[in-house]
Amino acid sequence: MFGFSKRKKKETNDDAVHANEFMESETETDEQDGLETELSIPDNWSVANEDRYVYAFHNNESPKLKQNQISIYGMELSKQKNNSFVATGLVRNTVQKSIKFGPTTILLLGPDKTVIAKKEFDLSRLGDIPPNAARPWKFIFPTQDIVQDMEPPREWSLAFELKKKHQLDLEESWEKSIADETKANLEKIVQNAQPLKPGEMNFMGLSAKRTDDGGLAVTILIRNGSDKNVSLEQVPLGFKDASDEEIARGSFKLEDFTIKTNTSKPWTFIFPASMIKQEEIDLSRWKVYPIQ
Numbered sequence: 001m002f003g004f005s006k007r008k009k010k011e012t013n014d015d016a017v018h019a020n021e022f023m024e025s026e027t028e029t030d031e032q033d034g035l036e037t038e039l040s041i042p043d044n045w046s047v048a049n050e051d052r053y054v055y056a057f058h059n060n061e062s063p064k065l066k067q068n069q070i071s072i073y074g075m076e077l078s079k080q081k082n083n084s085f086v087a088t089g090l091v092r093n094t095v096q097k098s099i100k101f102g103p104t105t106i107l108l109l110g111p112d113k114t115v116i117a118k119k120e121f122d123l124s125r126l127g128d129i130p131p132n133a134a135r136p137w138k139f140i141f142p143t144q145d146i147v148q149d150m151e152p153p154r155e156w157s158l159a160f161e162l163k164k165k166h167q168l169d170l171e172e173s174w175e176k177s178i179a180d181e182t183k184a185n186l187e188k189i190v191q192n193a194q195p196l197k198p199g200e201m202n203f204m205g206l207s208a209k210r211t212d213d214g215g216l217a218v219t220i221l222i223r224n225g226s227d228k229n230v231s232l233e234q235v236p237l238g239f240k241d242a243s244d245e246e247i248a249r250g251s252f253k254l255e256d257f258t259i260k261t262n263t264s265k266p267w268t269f270i271f272p273a274s275m276i277k278q279e280e281i282d283l284s285r286w287k288v289y290p291i292q
Contacts, residue, residue, distance in 0.1 A: 033064065034066075035066065037094065042127055051136075054075075055136045065092065068094060070091070070095065073092060074088075074089045082143065083146070084142045084143055084146075085108060085116065085117055085140075085141040086138060086140050087108055087138075087141070090134040090136055090137075091123070091136075091137055093134075098129060102122070105118065106119060106158060106159070107161050108141055110153045110155065113157075115148065116141075116147060116156070123137070165191070166193075166262055168186050169265045170266070171265065186221075189221065193264070196223055196225025197225060198225065198226075200226070203223070205220055205221075205286065206219040206266060207219045216271040216275075218239060221264050221265070222265050223259075224262065224264070226261060229261055231257065231259075232258075233253065233255075233257070235251070235254060235269070235290065236291040237249070237291060238291050239271065241285070247278050250272075250275040251291075
């Protein structure tokens with residue numbers, strides 16, 4: 001059982017997001033606003049009447065939403081003896097159909113929207129949330145998920161972490177030298193590529209051709225799916241042609257080369273003739289790979 005909020009009621013929810021920014025299926029755009037949500041608790045949940053009354057109170061205090069928004073309204077925040085944070089909130093839905101969540105990263109925000117904690121929760125356990133409904137849930141952030149250790153602040157909120165689309169990032173030299181059509185093609189490749197797993201980084205081959213002096217120029221898309229920038233100084237690469245035999249191997253030194261978080265950067269690596277093991281190369285099929 002927890003108490004009533006002493007925070008001043010807000011007229012709008014700054015952390016509410018349009019469902020299209022979060023859900024895979026698109027919803028129709030509608031400018032209707034001023035929508036309230038109704039408390040929704042599944043019949044198979046064991047919730048005391050006292051808690052239901054408190055949930056209903058907070059739901060009535062929560063700011064109104066626009067149509068097709070989802071949000072989390074924070075009700076109570078506490079810090080446990082093991083230093084974990086426990087935040088109780090209402091997951092609210094004004095999409096005009098029931099919604100169901102899967103694994104979802106939730107942020108615990110303090111004053112000025114600073115991140116206090118961040119964790120992925122399995123929100124499928126919430127079940128289907130009906131239109132214009134609010135469902136209570138308890139979010140437990142253990143110490144390993146706490147970004148900033150502090151006492152529970154008076155001003156705090158819960159929010160969904162929105163994943164930005166994976167973007168193309170070009171070095172300045174590429175930005176200045178490639179044609180608009182080439183850039184558009186690269187952007188299309190980035191958007192249509194197989195999504196990266198969280199924290200994954202890989203190389204995608206784009207083109208390979210022989211150079212006039214007998215070398216081999218290989219253009220690669222370096223893809224960073226982590227939540228941190230990655231700097232590369234030395235890149236050891238191997239290359240196989242259609243014979244599936246390794247016909248080139250080399251290590252390439254880079255300077256001030258960074259792949260930003262959630263971006264892909266193209267780069268051309270040139271194997272000189274001295275690194276190539278055979279004269280005849282079949283480029284009808286090939287692959288390039290990092291050497292461990």
